[in-house]
Amino acid sequence: MVQIVGKYEHEKSEGFEEYLRTVSGGEQADKAATFAKSKPVLDVQESGDEFVITVTNEGKSTTSTFKLGVPYDETMPHGVTMKSVTTRDGDTFTTETELPGGNKSVRVYEFLDDGITVHLSDSKTGAKATRYYKRF
Template structure:
Protein backbone atom coordinates (compact mmCIF):
# COMPACT_ATOMS: atom_id res chain seq x y z
CA UNK A 1 0.00 0.00 0.00
CA UNK A 2 1.24 3.48 -0.90
CA UNK A 3 1.73 5.99 1.92
CA UNK A 4 -1.22 8.43 1.94
CA UNK A 5 0.08 10.82 4.58
CA UNK A 6 1.83 13.96 3.41
CA UNK A 7 1.31 17.20 1.51
CA UNK A 8 0.40 17.53 -2.14
CA UNK A 9 0.60 20.65 -4.35
CA UNK A 10 -2.05 21.13 -7.03
CA UNK A 11 -0.66 21.10 -10.58
CA UNK A 12 -3.69 21.07 -12.89
CA UNK A 13 -7.35 20.18 -13.24
CA UNK A 14 -9.49 18.86 -16.07
CA UNK A 15 -13.19 19.87 -16.29
CA UNK A 16 -13.18 21.45 -12.81
CA UNK A 17 -15.24 24.51 -13.82
CA UNK A 18 -17.98 22.29 -15.28
CA UNK A 19 -18.02 20.20 -12.11
CA UNK A 20 -18.36 23.31 -9.91
CA UNK A 21 -21.21 24.58 -12.12
CA UNK A 22 -22.98 21.23 -11.72
CA UNK A 23 -22.89 21.43 -7.92
CA UNK A 24 -24.18 25.01 -7.99
CA UNK A 25 -21.12 27.14 -7.18
CA UNK A 26 -21.76 30.75 -8.33
CA UNK A 27 -19.54 32.25 -11.03
CA UNK A 28 -17.29 34.56 -8.97
CA UNK A 29 -16.36 31.98 -6.28
CA UNK A 30 -16.02 29.38 -9.06
CA UNK A 31 -13.49 31.54 -10.92
CA UNK A 32 -11.53 32.13 -7.71
CA UNK A 33 -11.43 28.42 -6.90
CA UNK A 34 -10.45 27.34 -10.41
CA UNK A 35 -7.58 29.82 -10.50
CA UNK A 36 -6.05 28.66 -7.20
CA UNK A 37 -3.42 25.98 -6.63
CA UNK A 38 -4.34 24.47 -3.27
CA UNK A 39 -2.25 22.25 -1.05
CA UNK A 40 -3.83 19.03 0.23
CA UNK A 41 -2.58 17.57 3.48
CA UNK A 42 -3.41 14.04 4.66
CA UNK A 43 -2.77 13.09 8.30
CA UNK A 44 -3.47 9.82 10.11
CA UNK A 45 -3.60 9.35 13.88
CA UNK A 46 -4.56 5.76 14.66
CA UNK A 47 -7.97 5.14 13.09
CA UNK A 48 -8.66 8.88 12.62
CA UNK A 49 -7.85 10.65 9.37
CA UNK A 50 -7.73 14.32 8.45
CA UNK A 51 -7.83 15.62 4.89
CA UNK A 52 -7.23 19.37 4.69
CA UNK A 53 -7.31 21.48 1.51
CA UNK A 54 -6.21 25.11 1.71
CA UNK A 55 -7.80 27.23 -1.04
CA UNK A 56 -8.03 30.97 -1.74
CA UNK A 57 -11.58 31.11 -0.38
CA UNK A 58 -11.36 28.83 2.63
CA UNK A 59 -9.82 25.76 4.18
CA UNK A 60 -11.82 22.58 3.73
CA UNK A 61 -11.15 19.97 6.40
CA UNK A 62 -12.57 16.50 6.95
CA UNK A 63 -11.86 14.59 10.18
CA UNK A 64 -13.14 11.03 10.02
CA UNK A 65 -12.89 7.36 10.84
CA UNK A 66 -13.60 5.19 7.78
CA UNK A 67 -17.31 4.27 7.57
CA UNK A 68 -18.42 7.09 9.88
CA UNK A 69 -20.97 9.68 8.67
CA UNK A 70 -19.70 13.24 9.17
CA UNK A 71 -21.27 16.60 8.36
CA UNK A 72 -19.52 19.37 6.45
CA UNK A 73 -20.42 22.82 5.24
CA UNK A 74 -20.36 23.34 1.47
CA UNK A 75 -21.09 26.42 -0.64
CA UNK A 76 -24.61 25.03 -0.99
CA UNK A 77 -25.24 24.23 2.67
CA UNK A 78 -24.68 21.17 4.85
CA UNK A 79 -23.68 17.80 3.44
CA UNK A 80 -23.23 14.30 4.84
CA UNK A 81 -19.98 12.48 4.02
CA UNK A 82 -18.82 8.90 4.29
CA UNK A 83 -15.18 7.90 3.68
CA UNK A 84 -13.84 4.42 2.96
CA UNK A 85 -10.31 3.23 2.30
CA UNK A 86 -9.74 0.68 -0.44
CA UNK A 87 -6.31 -0.32 -1.75
CA UNK A 88 -4.52 2.94 -2.64
CA UNK A 89 -7.68 5.09 -2.55
CA UNK A 90 -9.73 7.11 -0.12
CA UNK A 91 -13.31 7.21 -1.39
CA UNK A 92 -15.78 9.89 -0.28
CA UNK A 93 -19.51 10.06 -0.90
CA UNK A 94 -20.98 13.49 -0.21
CA UNK A 95 -24.75 14.05 -0.13
CA UNK A 96 -26.38 17.46 0.22
CA UNK A 97 -29.99 18.53 -0.30
CA UNK A 98 -29.22 19.39 -3.94
CA UNK A 99 -26.53 16.97 -5.15
CA UNK A 100 -24.43 13.87 -4.56
CA UNK A 101 -20.74 13.64 -5.39
CA UNK A 102 -18.33 10.75 -5.41
CA UNK A 103 -14.68 11.65 -4.80
CA UNK A 104 -11.87 9.15 -5.28
CA UNK A 105 -8.45 10.18 -4.03
CA UNK A 106 -5.93 7.80 -5.58
CA UNK A 107 -2.43 7.89 -4.10
CA UNK A 108 0.84 7.12 -5.83
CA UNK A 109 4.43 7.31 -4.55
CA UNK A 110 4.85 10.88 -5.83
CA UNK A 111 1.32 12.13 -6.51
CA UNK A 112 -2.40 12.23 -5.77
CA UNK A 113 -5.17 12.13 -8.38
CA UNK A 114 -8.67 13.22 -7.35
CA UNK A 115 -11.59 12.08 -9.49
CA UNK A 116 -14.79 14.00 -8.66
CA UNK A 117 -18.13 12.88 -10.09
CA UNK A 118 -21.40 14.82 -9.88
CA UNK A 119 -23.71 11.81 -9.65
CA UNK A 120 -26.89 13.45 -10.98
CA UNK A 121 -25.33 14.78 -14.22
CA UNK A 122 -22.45 12.34 -14.64
CA UNK A 123 -19.94 15.22 -14.98
CA UNK A 124 -16.44 14.03 -14.07
CA UNK A 125 -13.45 16.17 -13.10
CA UNK A 126 -9.83 15.19 -12.45
CA UNK A 127 -7.43 17.13 -10.24
CA UNK A 128 -3.71 16.34 -10.20
CA UNK A 129 -1.33 16.98 -7.29
CA UNK A 130 2.36 16.21 -6.72
CA UNK A 131 3.78 15.17 -3.36
CA UNK A 132 5.84 17.93 -1.73
Protein backbone atom coordinates (compact mmCIF):
# COMPACT_ATOMS: atom_id res chain seq x y z
CA MET A 1 0.00 0.00 0.00
CA VAL A 2 1.30 3.41 -0.94
CA GLN A 3 0.95 6.57 1.12
CA ILE A 4 -2.26 8.32 0.02
CA VAL A 5 -2.14 11.34 2.32
CA GLY A 6 -0.01 14.16 0.92
CA LYS A 7 0.24 17.05 -1.53
CA TYR A 8 0.30 16.55 -5.27
CA GLU A 9 1.09 19.05 -8.03
CA HIS A 10 -0.33 18.76 -11.55
CA GLU A 11 2.39 17.72 -13.99
CA LYS A 12 0.68 16.98 -17.33
CA SER A 13 -2.58 15.92 -18.99
CA GLU A 14 -3.58 13.80 -21.95
CA GLY A 15 -6.80 14.69 -23.77
CA PHE A 16 -8.08 16.89 -20.94
CA GLU A 17 -9.00 19.99 -22.95
CA GLU A 18 -10.91 17.90 -25.49
CA TYR A 19 -12.58 16.00 -22.63
CA LEU A 20 -13.77 19.30 -21.11
CA ARG A 21 -15.00 20.61 -24.46
CA THR A 22 -16.92 17.39 -25.14
CA VAL A 23 -18.47 17.13 -21.68
CA SER A 24 -19.48 20.82 -21.59
CA GLY A 25 -21.05 20.55 -25.04
CA GLY A 26 -18.78 23.17 -26.59
CA GLU A 27 -20.60 26.21 -25.20
CA GLN A 28 -17.93 26.56 -22.53
CA ALA A 29 -14.99 26.14 -24.94
CA ASP A 30 -13.04 29.19 -23.73
CA LYS A 31 -13.42 28.22 -20.07
CA ALA A 32 -12.44 24.63 -20.91
CA ALA A 33 -9.26 25.78 -22.66
CA THR A 34 -8.27 28.03 -19.73
CA PHE A 35 -9.03 25.38 -17.11
CA ALA A 36 -7.16 22.68 -19.07
CA LYS A 37 -3.97 24.77 -18.90
CA SER A 38 -4.19 25.31 -15.13
CA LYS A 39 -1.86 23.59 -12.66
CA PRO A 40 -3.92 22.58 -9.61
CA VAL A 41 -2.49 21.25 -6.35
CA LEU A 42 -4.32 18.45 -4.53
CA ASP A 43 -3.95 18.11 -0.76
CA VAL A 44 -5.27 14.74 0.46
CA GLN A 45 -5.77 14.32 4.21
CA GLU A 46 -7.34 11.58 6.32
CA SER A 47 -9.10 12.24 9.63
CA GLY A 48 -10.56 9.16 11.28
CA ASP A 49 -12.92 7.60 8.74
CA GLU A 50 -13.12 10.76 6.59
CA PHE A 51 -10.98 12.00 3.74
CA VAL A 52 -10.52 15.69 3.03
CA ILE A 53 -9.36 16.74 -0.44
CA THR A 54 -8.54 20.38 -1.08
CA VAL A 55 -7.93 21.52 -4.65
CA THR A 56 -6.08 24.81 -5.01
CA ASN A 57 -6.02 26.33 -8.47
CA GLU A 58 -5.10 29.86 -9.51
CA GLY A 59 -5.51 31.20 -5.97
CA LYS A 60 -8.91 29.57 -5.34
CA SER A 61 -9.53 26.50 -3.20
CA THR A 62 -12.37 24.01 -2.93
CA THR A 63 -12.56 21.34 -0.24
CA SER A 64 -14.51 18.08 -0.24
CA THR A 65 -14.93 15.96 2.89
CA PHE A 66 -16.28 12.44 2.53
CA LYS A 67 -16.53 8.95 3.96
CA LEU A 68 -15.87 6.07 1.59
CA GLY A 69 -19.06 4.63 0.09
CA VAL A 70 -21.28 7.46 1.41
CA PRO A 71 -22.83 10.00 -1.03
CA TYR A 72 -21.66 13.60 -0.45
CA ASP A 73 -21.88 17.07 -1.97
CA GLU A 74 -18.73 17.84 -3.98
CA THR A 75 -17.96 21.39 -5.06
CA MET A 76 -16.31 21.39 -8.47
CA PRO A 77 -13.49 23.82 -9.37
CA HIS A 78 -15.97 25.95 -11.35
CA GLY A 79 -18.15 26.38 -8.23
CA VAL A 80 -21.00 23.98 -9.02
CA THR A 81 -21.93 21.44 -6.31
CA MET A 82 -22.85 17.90 -7.39
CA LYS A 83 -23.58 14.57 -5.72
CA SER A 84 -20.62 12.16 -5.64
CA VAL A 85 -19.64 8.90 -4.00
CA THR A 86 -16.07 7.64 -3.59
CA THR A 87 -15.04 4.03 -3.05
CA ARG A 88 -11.62 2.49 -2.46
CA ASP A 89 -9.95 -0.63 -3.80
CA GLY A 90 -6.40 -0.88 -2.44
CA ASP A 91 -4.43 2.13 -3.72
CA THR A 92 -7.26 3.27 -6.03
CA PHE A 93 -10.16 5.63 -5.31
CA THR A 94 -13.11 5.74 -7.71
CA THR A 95 -15.39 8.78 -7.60
CA GLU A 96 -18.71 8.70 -9.45
CA THR A 97 -20.44 12.06 -9.89
CA GLU A 98 -24.03 12.57 -11.03
CA LEU A 99 -24.17 15.24 -13.75
CA PRO A 100 -27.23 17.05 -15.13
CA GLY A 101 -29.43 15.07 -17.50
CA GLY A 102 -28.70 11.71 -15.89
CA ASN A 103 -25.10 11.74 -17.06
CA LYS A 104 -22.31 10.33 -14.87
CA SER A 105 -18.65 11.28 -14.60
CA VAL A 106 -16.15 8.76 -13.25
CA ARG A 107 -12.70 9.64 -11.90
CA VAL A 108 -10.29 6.86 -10.99
CA TYR A 109 -7.39 8.01 -8.81
CA GLU A 110 -4.42 5.64 -8.90
CA PHE A 111 -2.14 6.52 -5.98
CA LEU A 112 1.51 5.70 -6.69
CA ASP A 113 4.69 6.15 -4.66
CA ASP A 114 5.58 9.31 -6.59
CA GLY A 115 2.14 10.75 -7.42
CA ILE A 116 -1.40 10.18 -8.69
CA THR A 117 -2.70 9.24 -12.12
CA VAL A 118 -6.33 10.32 -12.59
CA HIS A 119 -8.42 8.69 -15.33
CA LEU A 120 -11.57 10.63 -16.25
CA SER A 121 -14.52 9.31 -18.24
CA ASP A 122 -18.00 10.53 -19.14
CA SER A 123 -20.84 8.00 -19.48
CA LYS A 124 -22.90 9.99 -21.99
CA THR A 125 -20.23 11.01 -24.51
CA GLY A 126 -17.61 8.34 -23.88
CA ALA A 127 -14.98 11.11 -23.55
CA LYS A 128 -11.82 10.17 -21.65
CA ALA A 129 -8.75 11.97 -20.34
CA THR A 130 -5.81 11.35 -18.02
CA ARG A 131 -4.16 13.78 -15.61
CA TYR A 132 -0.84 13.21 -13.84
CA TYR A 133 0.20 14.67 -10.48
CA LYS A 134 3.56 14.39 -8.73
CA ARG A 135 3.97 14.15 -4.98
CA PHE A 136 5.82 16.99 -3.28
